[in-house]
Amino acid sequence: MARQERAERTRNIILDGAARAFDATGFQGTSLSDIVRESGVTKGALYFHFASKEALAQAIITEQFTVWDPFQDDEEPGVQTVIDLLHNMAESLQKDVRVRAGIRMVIEQGTFEDPDPAPYQRWMDAISRCLTLAQSRGDVLPDVDPEEAAGFIVGCWTGLQLSSQVFTGRADLHRSTTTMWQLLLPGLVPPRRLGRFRPEGSGAAAKANGQPVNGDGRRVNGDGEAPAGPAAD
Structure with missing residues (x-):
């Protein structure tokens, strides 16, 4: 179980690093070396979890x-x-x-x-x-x-x-x-x-969205009242 948890943590670390790299420079602008650097893992660890850069992108x-x-x-x-x-x-x-x-x-x-x-x-x-x-x-x-x-x-x-x-x-x-x-x-x-x-x-x-809401989740106006809508039939 401990080994499985470590593997899952490593996978998440790689996904976080890949996400930061892809968000910054896109798929074509990101190399596996960039992802390794962002993630702080070895290239071997990356390949253990993901066969390619495209596999990483598909997971994200x-x-x-x-x-x-x-x-x-x-x-x-x-x-x-x-x-x-x-x-x-x-x-x-x-x-x-x-x-x-x-x-x-x-x-x-x-x-x-x-x-x-x-x-x-x-x-x-x-x-x-x-x-x-x-x-x-x-x-x-x-x-x-x-x-x-x-x-x-x-x-x-x-x-x-x-x-x-x-x-x-x-x-x-x-x-x-x-x-x-x-x-x-x-x-x-x-x-x-x-x-x-x-x-x-x-x-x-x-x-x-920065809208105040009342106890039942409806948006309220500046007076603390939910805005009225047309009656439902």
Whole structure:
């Protein structure tokens, strides 16, 4: 057991070092020697855990989807789940080097010998499921195709976080994500139900976005009251 724990610690140290290197200089700009230097391990230890630089990149890409894990237990996944997911991703991109490296590796997959579309597809499938459930409850317009909408949302936010990185180092990513949802929600949600959803996030996502929330996780205004939305039918 002790040997297994040491091996897992070493693997994590290597992933941390690789993430820092990939985040700084990208896949093509990073060598295995750079990763060894960042990790502080021997090249032999690196090769024990990962057969190649591409294997390291794929491991980091796979890991970024743990950001979705807290939302798997959502009792009623739907539109707000997707909104909060993207705000949670924004928070992780600002604070977690592995997530930043994972996103960068997804974008740079065209330089891999065997690019894998699975990361994008997993995002789109998860979002599509949420929107399909929401549509069955009347929270998504009947003429919206959940699969097409999911692809559009992933594409929009991918471009958004890239431009945010270029202009502000992602400092404005929560605000930009809120603006994106303010623009997209009227095309997804029936007008009478728009007030149910918080483009700035709810619960932990709202807190990450710097929004005060009350005990039940709803955003509150400056008077400490949750903003009223249209009555649900």
